[in-house]
Amino acid sequence: MKVFVVNCGSSSIKYQLFDMTDESVLAKGVVERVGSADALLEHTAKGMTTKQQVVAPDHSAGMKLIFDVLVDAQLGVLKSISEIDGIGHRVLHGGEKINQPCLIDDNVRDVIRENFLLGPLHNPANLMGIDAAIAAMPNVPNVAVFDTGFFATLPPHAFRYAVPSAWYTKYHVRRYGFHGTSHRYVTRKAAELLGKHAGEVNLITVHLGNGCSMTAVANGKAVDHSMGLTPLEGLMMGTRSGDIDPAVLFHMHSVGKLTLAQLDAALNKQSGLLGVSGVSNDMRDCLAAADGGNENAALALRMYIYRIAKYVGSYYTILPSCDAVVLTGGVGENSVAVRSWILQSLARLGVKGDEKRNGQTVRGKAGPVTTDDSTLPVWVVPTNEELMIARDTMVLVKGE
Ligand code: ADP
Numbered sequence: 001m002k003v004f005v006v007n008c009g010s011s012s013i014k015y016q017l018f019d020m021t022d023e024s025v026l027a028k029g030v031v032e033r034v035g036s037a038d039a040l041l042e043h044t045a046k047g048m049t050t051k052q053q054v055v056a057p058d059h060s061a062g063m064k065l066i067f068d069v070l071v072d073a074q075l076g077v078l079k080s081i082s083e084i085d086g087i088g089h090r091v092l093h094g095g096e097k098i099n100q101p102c103l104i105d106d107n108v109r110d111v112i113r114e115n116f117l118l119g120p121l122h123n124p125a126n127l128m129g130i131d132a133a134i135a136a137m138p139n140v141p142n143v144a145v146f147d148t149g150f151f152a153t154l155p156p157h158a159f160r161y162a163v164p165s166a167w168y169t170k171y172h173v174r175r176y177g178f179h180g181t182s183h184r185y186v187t188r189k190a191a192e193l194l195g196k197h198a199g200e201v202n203l204i205t206v207h208l209g210n211g212c213s214m215t216a217v218a219n220g221k222a223v224d225h226s227m228g229l230t231p232l233e234g235l236m237m238g239t240r241s242g243d244i245d246p247a248v249l250f251h252m253h254s255v256g257k258l259t260l261a262q263l264d265a266a267l268n269k270q271s272g273l274l275g276v277s278g279v280s281n282d283m284r285d286c287l288a289a290a291d292g293g294n295e296n297a298a299l300a301l302r303m304y305i306y307r308i309a310k311y312v313g314s315y316y317t318i319l320p321s322c323d324a325v326v327l328t329g330g331v332g333e334n335s336v337a338v339r340s341w342i343l344q345s346l347a348r349l350g351v352k353g354d355e356k357r358n359g360q361t362v363r364g365k366a367g368p369v370t371t372d373d374s375t376l377p378v379w380v381v382p383t384n385e386e387l388m389i390a391r392d393t394m395v396l397v398k399g400e
Contacts, residue, residue, distance in 0.1 A: 103396050147180045
């Protein structure tokens, strides 16, 4: 069975084609700058990566270009596009109505549309991708996998905010949670690696990419999560502030004269590592700047680690027990230095870092980074959201 996985942003279409007999990736790539005059298609297949300028005035045109390259005589991996058995779409927000991967029909499309307000940047783009895929291949089943889905099991005392109840009942203000496909994937993988049943594992999963989030997992189910109504809450991120006192907004509105739009941009795009370091949103740049003596970069890194330690501590308290802390995402999977600081910051919980294991855990490798006698093990588990979506799609297409 071949499954095509799509992740549509407002101006990009990322894709991977899986052969599900062995879960290998046959081809992957991205169309960037969809909608502009100079769109770019980057395509990797058969060990080759090619880049070409393309004309992609909209998502439909971009999707058609991808299907064309998949059957191209030189760059392609399929004889015919009809070899694709199912298409899986990453969708940001399912609101409270949909929390399971599902076959896309008009009802599902309506729910994605209803949640445009809660996911204004992503849901419209996700729906464009779905419509483009349906238009290009009308007879192939399409599946939606929601980033919010894994968090449907959060209890009300974890997902409600202490604000007037009508904000929830009338305006749907609550914690939804994001990066769910990643947290779900690493939860299952960690259970497997720890020799536990997926429904019995207790974990704290920490996704550290450009966006950063943390989930408390009890008996394989999410019971708390750091992101909230939007992906702005919680840990410090590349450009997002994470937690702040909401009154900072009133203050910066009245004293700093910032408009709502400016506050939104400041907290989402100009804060986090970028805002504090003044250097970059990219962890590698911040690490290099701190190494070179930049004090603002060093402070940004200390704040980043401190916030992670505080969240792990609070999630440790609410879990019945904790089998492991799991680190994933670009930073969690690759940065020996950041992991080393995290390990040191968790010493009070009985974490004993193993620097040799940490140093040897390089890109793509799963394994513990603590000693065998560490009371609380810390593991690195590379995430694979696309594969999770491909598996979900296969199950639904097969009707298992
Ligand atoms: P996204 O959240 O967009 O999927 P990733 O999960 O790829 O992003 O994570 C991107 C982050 O990972 C960036 O901050 C990048 O600097 C960081 N990163 C990637 N490789 C390394 C590395 N070797 N050392 C430190 N940070 C790294």
